[in-house]
Amino acid sequence: xxxxxxxxxxxxxxxxxxxxxxxxxxxAGFTVHVCSSGEAAVREAAAFAPDLVLLDVMMPGMDGPxxxxxxxxxxxLADTPVVFMTAKVQPSEVSHFRSLGALDVIAxxxxxxxxxxxxxxxxxxxxx
Amino acid sequence: MxxxxxxxxxxxxxxxxxxRTTVILxxxxxxxxxxxxxxxxxxxxxxxxxxxxxxSYSGAVMSFRAYYAETVVGRVGxxxxxxxxxxxxxxxxxxxxxxxxxxxDYMNLRDQSLAIAQISDYPFxxxxxxxxxxxxxxxxxxxxxxxEDMLTWTTSEExxxxxxxAMAIRMDATCVGCHNSHPDSPRKDWQVGDLRAIQxxxxxxxxxxxxxxxPLRVTAGFVLLSLVGALLALFTMDSRVRRFxxxxxxxxxxxxxxxxxLEEQARDTQAILDNVLxxxxxxxxxxxxxxxxxxxQRIFGxxxxxxxxxxxSMLMPQPYRSEHDGYLARYLATGVARxxxxxxxxxxxxxxxxxxxxxxxxxETTHAGQPLFIGxxxxxxxxKRVEQLKNEFVSKVSHELRTPLTSIAGSLGLLAGGAxxxxxxxxxxxxxxxRTNSTRLTRLIDDLLDMEKxxxxxxxxxxxxxxLMPLLHEALEVNQTYAxxxxxxxxxxxxxxxxxxxxxxxxxxxxxxxxLSNAAKYAPRDSVxxxxxxxxxxxxxxxxxxxxxxxxxxxxxxxxQRFSQADxxxxxxxxxxxxxxxxxxxxxxxxGGRVGFESTPGAGATFYFDLxxxxxxxxxxxxxxxxxxTDRSTGNT
Numbered sequence: 019x020x021x022x023x024x025x026x027x028x029x030x031x032x033x034x035x036x037x038x039x040x041x042x043x044x045x046a047g048f049t050v051h052v053c054s055s056g057e058a059a060v061r062e063a064a065a066f067a068p069d070l071v072l073l074d075v076m077m078p079g080m081d082g083p084x085x086x087x088x089x090x091x092x093x094x095l096a097d098t099p100v101v102f103m104t105a106k107v108q109p110s111e112v113s114h115f116r117s118l119g120a121l122d123v124i125a126x127x128x129x130x131x132x133x134x135x136x137x138x139x140x141x142x143x144x145x146x
Numbered sequence: 147m148x149x150x151x152x153x154x155x156x157x158x159x160x161x162x163x164x165x166r167t168t169v170i171l172x173x174x175x176x177x178x179x180x181x182x183x184x185x186x187x188x189x190x191x192x193x194x195x196x197x198x199x200x201x202s203y204s205g206a207v208m209s210f211r212a213y214y215a216e217t218v219v220g221r222v223g224x225x226x227x228x229x230x231x232x233x234x235x236x237x238x239x240x241x242x243x244x245x246x247x248x249x250x251d252y253m254n255l256r257d258q259s260l261a262i263a264q265i266s267d268y269p270f271x272x273x274x275x276x277x278x279x280x281x282x283x284x285x286x287x288x289x290x291x292x293x294e295d296m297l298t299w300t301t302s303e304e305x306x307x308x309x310x311x312a313m314a315i316r317m318d319a320t321c322v323g324c325h326n327s328h329p330d331s332p333r334k335d336w337q338v339g340d341l342r343a344i345q346x347x348x349x350x351x352x353x354x355x356x357x358x359x360x361p362l363r364v365t366a367g368f369v370l371l372s373l374v375g376a377l378l379a380l381f382t383m384d385s386r387v388r389r390f391x392x393x394x395x396x397x398x399x400x401x402x403x404x405x406x407x408l409e410e411q412a413r414d415t416q417a418i419l420d421n422v423l424x425x426x427x428x429x430x431x432x433x434x435x436x437x438x439x440x441x442x443q444r445i446f447g448x449x450x451x452x453x454x455x456x457x458x459s460m461l462m463p464q465p466y467r468s469e470h471d472g473y474l475a476r477y478l479a480t481g482v483a484r485x486x487x488x489x490x491x492x493x494x495x496x497x498x499x500x501x502x503x504x505x506x507x508x509x510e511t512t513h514a515g516q517p518l519f520i521g522x523x524x525x526x527x528x529x530k531r532v533e534q535l536k537n538e539f540v541s542k543v544s545h546e547l548r549t550p551l552t553s554i555a556g557s558l559g560l561l562a563g564g565a566x567x568x569x570x571x572x573x574x575x576x577x578x579x580x581r582t583n584s585t586r587l588t589r590l591i592d593d594l595l596d597m598e599k600x601x602x603x604x605x606x607x608x609x610x611x612x613x614l615m616p617l618l619h620e621a622l623e624v625n626q627t628y629a630x631x632x633x634x635x636x637x638x639x640x641x642x643x644x645x646x647x648x649x650x651x652x653x654x655x656x657x658x659x660x661x662l663s664n665a666a667k668y669a670p671r672d673s674v675x676x677x678x679x680x681x682x683x684x685x686x687x688x689x690x691x692x693x694x695x696x697x698x699x700x701x702x703x704x705x706x707q708r709f710s711q712a713d714x715x716x717x718x719x720x721x722x723x724x725x726x727x728x729x730x731x732x733x734x735x736x737x738g739g740r741v742g743f744e745s746t747p748g749a750g751a752t753f754y755f756d757l758x759x760x761x762x763x764x765x766x767x768x769x770x771x772x773x774x775x776t777d778r779s780t781g782n783t
Contacts, residue, residue, distance in 0.1 A: 031549055037556035045565045076545055105548035108599070109652050110606035126548050127555035127588050131563035 022141040024049045026068035028059040028085060029103070030077040037130055038072075038103075046134020056080025060088045063095055070141060071095075072124075075104035075115070083118050090119065099144050101137065103128065162388060169380060177373045181366050188362055192351065193309065197298055200311030200347035203260055207250060208313065208345060215242040215320060230272060230330075241324075243270070250345075259350070264315070266343035268332040285312040286344050297344075300351075307351040315343045425523040429458045431516060433474050445504075445525045447497035458521075463495040478517065494523065502527045540598050547591050555584040593725035596656075597708065600732045607650040607736055611760050614679055614686060615644040617651065621658035622677060628663055633671030636662055641680035646760040649737045657733050660726040661690040661753050668694035668751070685739075685756040693750040697743070705743060706731040730755070 025048045029035045035052055042048045051066045053059040057080050063071065071089065075082035082102055089095045099121040104111075107125040115123050122140045124133070160168070219228055219242060232238035240248065243264075250262040265282045278286065285297050295314040300307055317325065317340045325336045336342070419426055425442030429435050438453045446453075446461055453460070459470040494504040505524040510517060558581040560566055562574075569577060599605040622636045629636050665675040669692040676691045697705060708728040727741075734741045734755045745751035 031553070033553035034549065034556065037553060037560060040560055040565060041556065045560070045563070105545050105552075108595075108606065109608055109650070113608075127552040127584070130556045130559040131565065 020069065022048070022069050022138055024051075024067065024069045025137070026051050026053065026059060026063055026066055026071045028053045028056060028071065028077070028082075029074040030054055031074075034074075034126075038128075038133065041128075041130035041133045042072075042137075045131060046137070048134065048137075056082070056085030056088070059085055060092075063089055063098075064092050067094065068098060070121075070137065071098055071100045072137070073100055073102050073120075075102050075106060083115075086119055099141065101140055162384070165384060166381060169377060173373050173377055177369050180369055181362075184365055185362060193300075196309045196349045196351070197311055200260075200298075200309065200349050201296070201313070203262065204311060204313045204345050204347045207246065207253070207262060208315065210249065211242050211246045214245055220320075230270065242321075247273075261348040262345065263348070264343050264345050268342075270330050270332065272330075274332075281310055282312075282344070282346060285310070285346065286341075289314050289344055290341055303350075305350060309349045309351060310346055311349070312344045312346045314341050315345055316340065317342050423524065425525075427458065427461075427521040427523065429519050429521065431474070431478055431519075433457045433459060433471055436513075436518065442523060445523060446494065452497075461494055463493055463501045466493065467495075491526065494525075503530045536598075537604075540595065544591060544595055548588075551584060551587055551591070555581065555588065558584060590725075593729055596729050597725055600729070600736075605732075605736065607653060609648050609650055609737065611646050611648050612651055612654075613644050614647050614688070614757075617649075617654055618658070618677060618679060618688070621655055621662060624655070625659055625662040625666065629666035629669075629675060632666050632669065634666050634669045635674050636666065637674045637676055639676055639678040641678045645679075645681055645686045647686060647737075647757040648760050649757065653733045653737065657730050657755065658688075658690075660730045661755075664726060665690050665692035665694070665751075665753070668692055670694060681759065682756075684759050686759055687754050687756050689752050689754040691750065691752040696747040696749055696751050697745040698747055702745075706741065727753075 025042055027035070027038055027042065027050055029038060029052070032054070035054070039050055039052055042050045051062065051068065053062055056077055059071070059073070060080070071086075073082045073085060077085075080088065082104070086100050089098065089100070100119065101122050101124060102115045102120045103124045103126060104115075105126045106115075107123060112123045121144055124136055124140075128136075219239070222239065227235060227238040228241050229235060229238045230241050230244045232240045232244070239245075247264055250264065254261050263282070265276070265278055265286060267278075267286060269276060281299065281301055285299065288297055289295070289312065295316075297312045298309065300309050302308075317336050317338055319338055321342065322336045322338055322340075325331050325342070326334050420440035422439075422441055425445045426437070426439040427435060427442050428437045435453050435456055435458050438448070438450045443450055443453075448461075457471070459467040462470060490506060492504050492506045493501050495501055503526045505526050506521060508519055508521045510519055512518060558577055561569060561577050562581055596605065618638055622638055626636050662675065662677070669675050673693050677689070678691075679686050679688045681687075706727050708725055731741045734757070737757065739755050739757040741753070741755040743751055743753045
C-alpha cells in the first residue's frame with residue numbers, strides 16, 4: 019500500500035493556510051503544496067501529482083465541491099482521494115460531501131497536532 | 147337581533163270573547179227566527195185546518211137545510227103544515243130556516259168546541275130580537291158588498307183566539323117564492339142569488355200560546371238544546387283551534403328566533419373566517435371547490451366565483467395538478483392519506499402563474515352524507531424568506547466565526563504541542579488557558595448551530611437500530627480524557643443484558659457527551675461518575691450519576707432550559723455554554739425518548755434518559771448498524 023506523502027492543500031484563508039501547512043509539514047512530515055483558490059488548484063494539481071487533496075469548502079470563486087468536480091475531469095486526478103476541511107460538519111452536510119465523492123470530512127477548527135494522524139487514518143480507509 | 151313577536155306570523159283571528167258573543171248573538175237570532183217561522187207555519191196550518199173544518203161544518207148544515215127544503219118540505223108540504231111555530235101544532239113541520247136554526251142550536255149543545263149561527267139583516271119578526279155582534283155585522287156587510295160567498299176572520303176573546311168562518315146563504319128559486327109570498331116575510335122582493343143571511347161557524351184556536359203547543363214546545367226545546375250543544379261544541383273547537391294557533395305561533399316564533407340566531411352565528415363565523423389570515427378551502431370527493439374563504443382569495447388572487455365549482459387542482463402547479471385527482475381517488479378507495487390529518491408544506495399556484503410555498507393541513511368531515519375535505523392554507527413565502535435569510539446568516543456567522551477560531555485554535559495547538567519549539571514555562575499555562583477557551587468557543591458555536599437548527603426543525607436524524615452498550619462504551623472512552631481533566635473517572639455499571647434502541651448514533655453520542663462532561667465537571671476530584679443502562683419494561687433508562695453538589699431545589703424547573711446554569715458563575719468556572727442540557731432534551735425527544743433527573747442538594751445528581759427498546763431480533767449479530775432500517779427524519783416529523 020502506498021504511503022501518504024504528497025498533499026495538495028486548498029485554502030483561501032492565509033492564516034489557516036499557515037497553520038495547516040506547519041501542521042502537515044513540520045508536525046506530520048508530509049510534502050505539501052498550498053493553493054489559495056479552487057482555480058489555482060485545478061491549474062496546479064496535475065503538475066504536483068498529490069496523493070491526497072485537502073480541500074476547503076467555502077471559498078470565493080470556485081468552492082470546494084466545484085473544485086472537486088473540476089479535478090475529477092482531469093484523468094490523472096480522477097481517482098485522487100479528496101478530503102474536505104470545513105466548519106459544516108452536521109451529519110447531513112457530511113453525507114452530502116461524501117455523496118459528492120469526498121473520502122471524508124475534517125471539522126474546523128482542527129487539532130493541528132493530530133491533523134496528520136487524522137489524514138493518515140482516512141488514507142488507510144480508502145481501500146477498505 | 148330581536149324578533150318582533152307581535153308581527154311574526156300574525157293570523158287575523160277574532161278575539162275569543164268577541165267571537166263567542168258574536169256566535170251567541172247569531173245563534174240566538176237564527177234560533178228565534180227559526181222558532182218564529184215554525185210558530186207562524188204552525189199557526190197558518192192550524193188556521194187552514196180550522197177553516198176547512200168550519201167550511202165543512204157550515205157546508206154540512208147548509209146541505210142538510212137544502213135537503214130538508216127540497217126533499218122533506220117539497221114532499222110533505224101538501225100533507226102537513228109547514229110553520230115556524232110548529233112546536234104549537236103537532237101536525238106541522240118547521241120551515242127550513244127554523245129547522246136550520248134549531249139544528250145548529252142542537253149541534254152547538256152537542257159539540258161545544260164549535261158554534262154555528264145564522265144571521266140576517268132581514269129576520270122574521272119572531273127572530274128580530276137577535277143582536278148582531280160587530281164582527282157579524284162587518285162580515286154581513288162585507289159579503290153583501292163584495293158578492294163573495296165566504297169570509298174568515300179571527301177575534302181575541304177572553305177564552306182565547308177564535309176563528310170565525312162566514313158563508314153566504316143565497317136565495318134560490320124555491321126560496322124566493324116562499325119568502326116573497328110569506329105573510330111575515332120582512333121583504334117581498336127577493337130574487338134568486340140575493341144574500342138572505344150568513345152562516346157563521348166559530349172555532350176556538352187550539353193551543354193559543356207556544357207553551358200550549360206540544361210539537362212547538364218539543365221543537366223549541368230541540369232547537370234550544372241544539373243551539374246550546376252547537377255553541378258548546380263550537381266554543382270547544384274554538385278554544386282548541388286557538389290553543390293550536392297559539393302553539394303554532396310560538397313554535398314559529400321560536401323557529402324564527404332560532405333561524406335568526408343561526409343566521410347571526412353564521413354571519414359571525416363567516417366574519418371570523420374572512421378575517422383569519424389562513425385561507426380555508428372546502429372540496430368535495432371529486433376535488434370540486436365548495437367554498438373559498440376571503441383569505442384564500444387573497445392568497446391565490448382568484449375571486450370566489452372563479453374557483454367555486456372548479457377542481458382545486460387549478461391552485462396547484464404541475465406535477466401536483468395532474469396528480470391531485472389520483473391522490474384523492476386513492477385516498478377514497480384505500481383510506482391511505484398523504485396529507486389528510488397532517489400538516490405539510492406544499493407549493494401553490496397564484497392566479498398570475500407564480501408558484502409560492504404554502505403550509506397545508508387537511509381535515510375530513512362529512513356533509514349530507516358525502517365526504518368533505520377542509521383545507522387550511524397559509525402563505526409561508528415571507529416565513530420561508532426569513533428562514534432562508536436566517537439560515538444564511540447563521541451559516542455565514544458560523545463560518546466567519548470558525549475561520550478565525552480555526553486560526554487561533556490551530557496556532558495555540560501548535561504552540562502547546564511544541565511544533566514550533568518548547569514554550570517558556572511561564573507561558574505554558576497561558577497558552578493552555580487560551581486553548582481551552584478557544585475549544586469552549588467552538589463548542590458554543592456548535593451548540594448555537596444545533597439550537598438554531600432544532601428551533602427551525604431542520605436538525606436531521608439518521609435513525610438506525612443500534613445495540614446500546616457498544617455506544618455507551620464508546621462514549622465513555624471518548625469522554626474519559628475530559629473527565630480526567632477534572633480529576634474524576636467514568637465507569638460503566640453493568641445492569642442486565644444489552645438491548646437495541648433506535649437512535650441517530652452521532653446524536654446519541656452528543657447526548658452522552660453532554661451528560662458525561664456535565665457530570666465530570668461537577669463531580670468531586672477522585673470521584674467516579676457512574677453510567678448504567680437498566681431495562682424497565684419496554685424502555686431502557688441510561689443514567690449518569692455523579693456525587694457533586696447536586697442541583698438547588700429552586701433551579702429544578704429550569705434545568706433543561708437554554709442558557710441555564712444553577713450558578714451564573716458556573717459557565718466561567720466550568721466552561722459550559724448553558725445549552726448542553728437543553729440540546730440533550732431536544733435530541734432525546736427527537737429519538738422518541740425523554741430526559742429527567744433526580745437530585746438532592748449536596749448529595750449529587752443523577753441525570754437519565756429513557757429510550758424505547760426495539761425488538762432485539764433487529765439487532766445485527768456483528769453489533770453494527772442495520773442499513774435496512776435507515777430512516778431519515780427531521781425534528782418536526
